[in-house]
Amino acid sequence: MTRVIWLQAAGCGGCTMSLLCAENPGAIDLLSDAGIRFLWHPALSLQSGEEARALLQAVADGQEPVDILCVEGAIARGPNGTGRFQMLSGTGRPLMDWVRDIAARATHVVAVGSCAAFGGVTAAGGNPSDAVGLQYEGAHPGGLLPPDWRSRSGLPVINVAGCPTHPGWVTETLLLLSAGAIGAGDLDGYRRPRFYADHLVHHGCPKNEFYEYKASARQLSDLGCMMENLGCVGTQAVGDCNIRPWNGEGSCTRGGFPCINCTAPEFEEPRHPFTETPKVAGIPVGLPTDMPKAWFMALASLSKAATPDRIGINAVSDRVRVPPTLRKPK
Amino acid sequence: MTRLVVGPFNRVEGDLEVTLDIAEGQVRAARVNAPLYRGFERMLEGRDPRDALTITPRICGICSISQSAAAARALASAMGMTPTPQGARVAALIHAVENAADHLTHFHLFFMPDFTRPVYAGHGWHGRVIDRFTAIDGSALRAAVAARADLLHIVGMLAGKWPHTLAIQPGGVTRAPGPRDKARLAVSLRAFRRYLEETVFGAPLEEFVALSRIDDLMRWGRGDVGLFLDIAADLGLDGMGRGSGRYLSFGAYPVDAGPIFAAGAWDNGPRPLDTAAIREDLSHAWMTGTEAHPSEGRTEPDTTMSDPAYSWCKAPRLAGRSMETGALARQVVDGHPLARAMAGGGVLARVAARLLELARTQIVMEDLVAGIDPGATFMHSAPAPREGTGEGLVEAARGALGHWLRIADGRIASYQIIAPTTWNFSPRDAAGIPGPLEAALEGAPVQDGETTPVSVQHIVRSFDPCMVCTVH
Numbered sequence: 001m002t003r004v005i006w007l008q009a010a011g012c013g014g015c016t017m018s019l020l021c022a023e024n025p026g027a028i029d030l031l032s033d034a035g036i037r038f039l040w041h042p043a044l045s046l047q048s049g050e051e052a053r054a055l056l057q058a059v060a061d062g063q064e065p066v067d068i069l070c071v072e073g074a075i076a077r078g079p080n081g082t083g084r085f086q087m088l089s090g091t092g093r094p095l096m097d098w099v100r101d102i103a104a105r106a107t108h109v110v111a112v113g114s115c116a117a118f119g120g121v122t123a124a125g126g127n128p129s130d131a132v133g134l135q136y137e138g139a140h141p142g143g144l145l146p147p148d149w150r151s152r153s154g155l156p157v158i159n160v161a162g163c164p165t166h167p168g169w170v171t172e173t174l175l176l177l178s179a180g181a182i183g184a185g186d187l188d189g190y191r192r193p194r195f196y197a198d199h200l201v202h203h204g205c206p207k208n209e210f211y212e213y214k215a216s217a218r219q220l221s222d223l224g225c226m227m228e229n230l231g232c233v234g235t236q237a238v239g240d241c242n243i244r245p246w247n248g249e250g251s252c253t254r255g256g257f258p259c260i261n262c263t264a265p266e267f268e269e270p271r272h273p274f275t276e277t278p279k280v281a282g283i284p285v286g287l288p289t290d291m292p293k294a295w296f297m298a299l300a301s302l303s304k305a306a307t308p309d310r311i312g313i314n315a316v317s318d319r320v321r322v323p324p325t326l327r328k329p330k
Numbered sequence: 331m332t333r334l335v336v337g338p339f340n341r342v343e344g345d346l347e348v349t350l351d352i353a354e355g356q357v358r359a360a361r362v363n364a365p366l367y368r369g370f371e372r373m374l375e376g377r378d379p380r381d382a383l384t385i386t387p388r389i390c391g392i393c394s395i396s397q398s399a400a401a402a403r404a405l406a407s408a409m410g411m412t413p414t415p416q417g418a419r420v421a422a423l424i425h426a427v428e429n430a431a432d433h434l435t436h437f438h439l440f441f442m443p444d445f446t447r448p449v450y451a452g453h454g455w456h457g458r459v460i461d462r463f464t465a466i467d468g469s470a471l472r473a474a475v476a477a478r479a480d481l482l483h484i485v486g487m488l489a490g491k492w493p494h495t496l497a498i499q500p501g502g503v504t505r506a507p508g509p510r511d512k513a514r515l516a517v518s519l520r521a522f523r524r525y526l527e528e529t530v531f532g533a534p535l536e537e538f539v540a541l542s543r544i545d546d547l548m549r550w551g552r553g554d555v556g557l558f559l560d561i562a563a564d565l566g567l568d569g570m571g572r573g574s575g576r577y578l579s580f581g582a583y584p585v586d587a588g589p590i591f592a593a594g595a596w597d598n599g600p601r602p603l604d605t606a607a608i609r610e611d612l613s614h615a616w617m618t619g620t621e622a623h624p625s626e627g628r629t630e631p632d633t634t635m636s637d638p639a640y641s642w643c644k645a646p647r648l649a650g651r652s653m654e655t656g657a658l659a660r661q662v663v664d665g666h667p668l669a670r671a672m673a674g675g676g677v678l679a680r681v682a683a684r685l686l687e688l689a690r691t692q693i694v695m696e697d698l699v700a701g702i703d704p705g706a707t708f709m710h711s712a713p714a715p716r717e718g719t720g721e722g723l724v725e726a727a728r729g730a731l732g733h734w735l736r737i738a739d740g741r742i743a744s745y746q747i748i749a750p751t752t753w754n755f756s757p758r759d760a761a762g763i764p765g766p767l768e769a770a771l772e773g774a775p776v777q778d779g780e781t782t783p784v785s786v787q788h789i790v791r792s793f794d795p796c797m798v799c800t801v802h
Contacts, residue, residue, distance in 0.1 A: 010368055014494060049782030128631070245486065274383075
C-alpha cells in the first residue's frame with residue numbers, strides 16, 4: 001500500500017477538484033485499485049479537528065509512516081517570514097512549518113499544481129503573501145526547501161505543474177511513484193514529469209492548420225491561430241493538453257481561448273495582458289520552441305502569402321464558413 | 331465556561347478554524363476564523379482590466395466559473411456592454427453546470443460522511459449510511475464522482491476545461507456551439523438526469539420540485555435524499571443551527587428575460603435588493619482602514635494580527651445587517667413554496683434547499699440547451715475603457731458573489747470582491763453582532779468529552795463554506 005498525505009497550502013483547491021474529474025476509472029477507483037490510499041486529504045477524509053491534528057502530528061513525529069506527501073498551493077511565508085498568513089487551523093502553527101516537518105518524513109514529495117511548484121498565481125502581482133513554491137521561487141531553484149534538498153527517496157520535489165493540473169498528470173505521477181518508476185531522468189529541467197512535459201500544448205491543437213499559414217484570429221471566438229494576436233503560447237508551453245483533452249474533449253485552445261503557459265514558472269506575470277500578444281514594430285514577440293528566428297520569419301511570411309481562401313476566411317469566423325474542397329477519387 | 335478550538339476543519343473548501351465557548355453542554359459563543367490570506371484584490375491592481383478574467387477564477391478551484399462570470403459582468407458593466415443573448419445563454423449553462431456539480435460534491439463528499447461516525451452507531455439508518463457515504467470509499471460517493479465528471483464534459487466542450495476557463499467574456503463566450511455540439515450537450519444532460527432520478531432522488535425530478543410542504547418533504551423516502559431526510563428527522567436537524575431568516579440573492583443565470591432565479595433580499599418577506607447599502611466592516615478583521623462600500627473599499631492587511639480582530643475575513647452587512655446567502659436564500663428569494671416554508675431553518679433547510687435547487691437546476695440546464703441557436707452570434711468584442719467603474723453580481727453555488735472594479739488610466743485601480751462565504755462566515759461587526767454562522771452555532775449541543783463537536787460539524791458544513799473565496 002502507498003500512503004499519501006495531501007496538504008492544501010496557499011492555493012485555490014482546484015487541483016483537487018480537477019483530480020476528481022479523472023475518468024476510466026474515476027479518481028477514487030483508480031487510486032484504490034492501485035493500492036494508493038489517502039492517510040488524510042483535506043477535502044475527502046472523515047477526520048476533522050482533533051483526529052486530524054493527532055494524525056498529522058504522528059506523521060510529523062515519524063510515528064506514522066508516509067510514502068508520498070502531496071502539497072497543493074504555494075507556501076505563504078508572510079508576513080515578515082512568519083508564515084502567519086496561513087496558520088494550519090487548530091494547531092497554532094504556520095502551515096509552512098508543518099510542510100517542512102512532514103516533507104522530511106515522506107519518501108517522495110510532490111508539488112501538485114503551479115502554485116506548489118513555483119508560487120504560481122498566489123505569487124502574482126506584488127506577491128502579497130510572500131508565496132513561493134516548495135523548491136522553486138518562480139524559475140529560481142530554492143523555495144521553502146533549498147535547491148539541494150532531497151526527499152528520502154533521493155529525488156527532489158516533483159513538480160506536477162499546471163493551473164490546474166490535468167487529472168491524468170497527478171494520478172499517473174502517483175501510479176509511477178508507487179511503482180518505483182520515476183527517477184531523476186524522468187523529470188525535466190523544472191522537475192516536471194517528462195511523460196507530459198516533453199509535449200507542447202501545440203501538439204494536437206485543432207488550430208494547427210491555421211498556424212501553418214499564420215492565419216490568425218483577430219478576436220477571441222475567431223477560429224484562427226491565436227499566436228499572433230491573442231497571446232497564445234501553445235508552441236512554447238509544455239503539456240499534452242491537446243493530445244489527451246480535458247473534461248471529455250476540451251482544452252484551452254479548443255475552448256477558443258489562448259494557452260497561457262500555466263505549466264511554467266512565472267506564467268502569472270507574462271508582462272503583457274494574457275490575451276494580447278506583445279509586438280515590436282508590429283511583429284509578435286516570442287518564437288515557437290526550438291525554431292530559429294530567421295527561418296520562422298521567412299516561413300511565416302511565405303506561408304501567410306500562400307494562405308488559401310478557405311483558411312483565411314475561417315480564421316476570422318466563429319465557425320467554419322468555407323468547407324474543404326472535395327476531391328473525387330481518381 | 332470552556333473554550334475549544336476546532337481545526338483543521340476539513341471537508342470544507344479551504345481553511346477554517348472555529349473557536350467555541352461552551353457551557354452546560356451548549357455552544358455559548360462562536361468565533362469563525364478564515365486563517366489564510368493571499369491578497370488577490372491587491373494582485374489585480376495595476377494590471378490590464380482583461381487580466382481579471384484570468385486571475386480571479388484562480389481564487390477558487392470549486393467556484394472558478396462563478397468568479398469568471400462575476401469578473402466578466404463587472405468588466406461588461408465598466409464597458410457599457412452586455413453579452414449577446416446566445417452568449418449569455420451559454421455562459422449561464424456553463425455556470426449552472428458548475429453549481430450543480432458543486433451541490434453534488436457538497437452533499438456526497440463534504441456533508442454526508444459525518445453521519446457515518448461511531449457516535450451514531452445504533453441508529454436504524456447507520457448501516458445504510460456507512461455503505462453509501464463512508465468518506466472516500468462509500469458507494470454513493472463513487473457514483474457521484476463519476477456522474478460529476480461526466481456532467482463536466484459540458485464545460486469541457488463549451489469552455490475548454492474545468493476549473494479555470496477563459497471562455498466567459500464580457501461580450502459572450504469564446505466558442506460557438508454547432509448543431510452537433512447541441513446534440514451532445516443534451517446527451518450529457520439526459521445521462522445526468524438518469525443518475526439524479528435513479529440514485530439521488532429515486533423519482534422523477536419534477537415530483538421533488540413540486541413539493542411545497544415540509545411534511546411531504548419528510549415523507550419522501552426514496553433515493554439517497556430519502557436517507558438524508560430519515561436522518562434529519564431522527565436527529566432533529568431542522569432545529570439545529572437555525573438561521574436569522576434574512577436572505578440575500580443577486581439572482582442566478584441572467585438571460586434576456588432576466589435572471590432565472592430571482593434577485594432580491596428577504597426578511598420575513600421580500601425586500602428590495604439595494605447593493606448601494608452594502609458595507610464591509612473591518613472591526614474584527616485583520617485589516618486596516620474603515621468600513622466602506624466595496625466600490626470604495628481597500629484590502630490592507632494588518633500584519634500584526636492585533637486584537638480584537640480574529641479573522642482575515644471582512645464583515646459585509648446589508649443596511650447594517652448580517653445576511654445569509656446560498657441555495658436556501660436563492661430559493662426563498664425566488665419564491666419556491668418549499669423553500670419559503672423552510673425559511674429561517676437550520677441544517678435540514680440548507681441541505682434540503684440545495685437538493686431542491688439541484689433538481690431545479692437540471693431542468694434549467696435542459697431549457698438552456700434546448701434554447702441554443704447554433705446559427706447565432708455567441709460573442710462580440712469591445713476594447714476595455716481607459717476609465718470606468720463596474721459591478722458584477724452573480725450567484726455562486728454558495729450564494730451571492732460580487733466584484734467591484736474601478737479602471738483608471740487603462741489599468742485596474744481598485745478591485746474588491748465579496749464572496750458568499752464572506753457573508754455567511756463573517757466575523758463580528760463593530761456593534762458586536764456575530765456573522766450568520768457564528769449566530770447559528772449558538773446553542774449547538776456539545777456532548778461530554780467531544781473535542782470536535784459533531785453538531786458543530788453538521789452546522790458548519792450545512793452552509794457549504796468556500797473558505798478560499800472568503801478571503802481571496
